[in-house]
Amino acid sequence: MNRVLILIAAAFALAACGERPQQMKDSPRQDTSAFQGTGMPFVAPGWKVGDKPSWEAQLKTRTQNGQNDYTKVN
């Protein structure tokens, strides 16, 4: 019985230990633009990181090639 009570008490006492530290922020931070890239190697080829027009062109090309099946079958 005591063991059960200790377990229950421990569960309540340690429950907050799973919480991650948080900081109070006043407003949303400024996000980095997507065309700036990730700095990782897992990037679609065909555009230059940091070059907005080439990133936009890449997305448009990818949309047409990947999602417009009329360019493939008709």
Place this chain on the structure above:
Amino acid sequence: MARMKFICDSERCIECNGCVTACKNEHEVPWGVNRRRVVTLNDGVPGERSVSVACMHCSDAPCMAVCPVNCFYRTDEGVVLHDKDVCIGCGYCSYACPFGAPQFPSAGTFGVRGKMDKCTFCAGGPEANGSEAEFEKYGRNRLAEGKLPACAEMCSTKALLAGDGDVVADIFRNRVVKRGKGAEVWGWGTAYGSKQAGQPAGGKS
């Protein structure tokens, strides 16, 4: 560039839930949170239609208007994102959203409602692009990798379109004009014969 938009073609959606699975897998979304889901109308009766629904990244987003801590922001590409470090999990956005996009994980202490989670158009969040912190809070940032949202790229019937609003609208318009209906539908005449499609009618052989 125009704004990033989703369009779901209910004529094509087959309710396979591939988009839901792709999203869950790409962002490692926790149990109980569905950033995207497939809604079916008139299930099981003639005229049944399915549509894949997530955050639509509204031009005049109601969630942004009602947030008491101003945690939402819009990127240059028109993607509506939020800062989880500012969100207090009050749920106002959930009541305001007409698409039911905001989700709340029950991951806090004593199952308390956690911070809001929603579709990011695979654009991550305010953390550094491609960082571990960004992935943990918001999922993968595919836009910064030169890719499009995983749900649309995974869609087997291309019912779900995602990308530059002008481009996806052109694709959808072209599709609606060309696919026709009835015997005009692609493959109908070839398979079954149709005077309208200029094919001989099938008969006994």
